[in-house]
Amino acid sequence: MAHAMLSASSSHRWMACPPSARLELEFPEKTSEYAEEGHFAHALAELKLSRAIANTTKPSVFKKRLAEMRQDPMFSPAMEEYIDQYVNLVSEIFLTAKKQCSDALVLLEQRLNFSQWVPEGYGTGDVVIITDDTLEVIDLKFGKGIPISAVNNPQTRLYGLGAISTYGMLYDFSKIRMTIIQPRLDNISTEELTVEELLTWAEEDLKPKAQLAFSGKGDFNAGEHCQFCRAKVTCRARAEANLELAKYEFQKPPLLDDDEIAEILAQADLLQAWVNDVKTYALEQARDHGKKWPGWKLVEGRSNRTYTNVDAVAETLIAAGYTEESIFKKSLLGITEMEKVLGKKKFGELLAELIIKPPGKPVLVPESDSRPEINSLQSAIEDFSGELPF
Ligand code: SF4
Structure with missing residues (x-):
């Protein structure tokens, strides 16, 4: 599906720097291994939710499609466990909604149209749950970079607006909940607003910026959001x-x-x-x-020696009398790779006691960062207490 120029996922950027939306069109869209993995994880989540709560996939079809997905090179047992964790969380949210309203409705992968506020704007809502008084949109994020908050998050707010636009005529909800779930970071973040509060934000903040962005007007404004801009x-x-x-x-x-x-x-x-x-x-x-930059040239960088044929090297050395122990070394898989091989559950069962997360080295961050401040002088005193050489 082609992306809208003013997509929900890029709204943080075009709201901060409206002319970036048109400027970006001059550059090709690129995909990445992480984006592909994210698409695959979403497809797996949709399949599992369609069986677990929406009941829209027959058991035989579900089994066949799941077996096919498990053969895909993108699949790993760890991914499936993270997706199962997400599916359980969504199921719990839906069950709670059902307790409050027996007619609660769940919809998966809905196209949400928010063009009433953002020209040609639409996006896809992973999960929409509708009860008598509350509409909830849930967004799965499979990345494991940093925890993302749903509070003041324009992307989830746009999904919320799209859901209001689509279902507001049919249902009489007054509140809207927008939830982000990041299973790889154990992060669940929710923003709850009244429908009126969200519509006020849409009219007063979103719509004027979207109109500037759509017409390529407004001021350029550099900041952290530039890292996701194709013109960067x-x-x-x-x-x-x-x-x-x-x-x-x-x-x-x-x-x-x-x-x-x-x-x-x-x-x-x-x-x-x-x-x-x-x-x-x-x-x-x-x-x-072949681009030539004035004053610069392309040369070979530094390189390291490498074996042309690992098997031939081993055979030569063993024939020369060296033992296998002296020429090979074993090493354990790294933690991320090990978790992929064992799956998250087995990994936790077998290795939880054998893994520590040591405190990170001190870093300077802006005061707005949510991590608590450490007192480096105090930690130095605590580190050395009882170890003084006198
Ligand atoms: S790189 Fe930054 S300042 Fe430039 S257009 Fe993109 S978002 Fe705006």
Whole structure:
């Protein structure tokens, strides 16, 4: 299915930087291994929910399709367990809804049209549950990057609006719940609003920005959202925002003060991401399309020696009298790969006691970050208490 220009999944970006929506059209859409995995996980979830709660797939069809999916290279036992966990959570939400309203209705993979507020806008709602007084939309996110909050989240709000637009005429609900479930991060986040509150946001905040975005107007505005923009490498607004840092070359007096360092810290991640994007783009253009950048040339990078034939190396050494123990080393699979092989449940049963998550190294983050502050001096005192050499 072709993506709408103002899609729900990109709404965070086009609401922050309206002209990005049209500028992006000049660049091809790219998919990634993670996106493909996400699509597959959604298809598996839909199949399982269609049997578990919607009752729209016959047992024989379900069995056959599940067997086929288990043969797919994208499938892994760990993925299935995460999806089962998601299916259980959705089933619990639906059961609770049923207790409150025996006529509760569940719909899967619904096309939700929110074009009343966003020109040509539509998206797909993974799960929609309708009761007498509440409409709930549930969004599965299979990524394991960072926990995503549903509070003030324009993507889930757009799904909510699409559901109101589609079912509001038929049902009389007054509240709307928008829920994100990320089974790989044990994250469930919900925002509950009255229908009126959501419609007010849609009219006052969303609609004006969507109209600017659709007509390619408004101000460019660089920020964290640039990382998901197809124009991010050659966008001038992003370059100018990052090059602002160059002004520190001319600062007087010669040493930066605390406020200046704090300002550099605030921009450092964005600057680094932008520099990496430009370097990757320039390399790809030179390597794959013969592009010449003034003052730069393509050369061979550093490389390491490698065996041409591992089997022949082993045979040669064993024939020369070396033992297998001396030329091979065994190593255990890493935790992520091991979990894939064993499946989440078995992995937990067998290895939970044998895995620790040590405290991470201190990192500087903005005060708005939700993690609690650590006192590095205090931790140093606690680390060394009782270990002093006198
Ligand atoms: S890269 Fe950033 S500033 Fe440039 S168009 Fe995209 S979102 Fe806007």
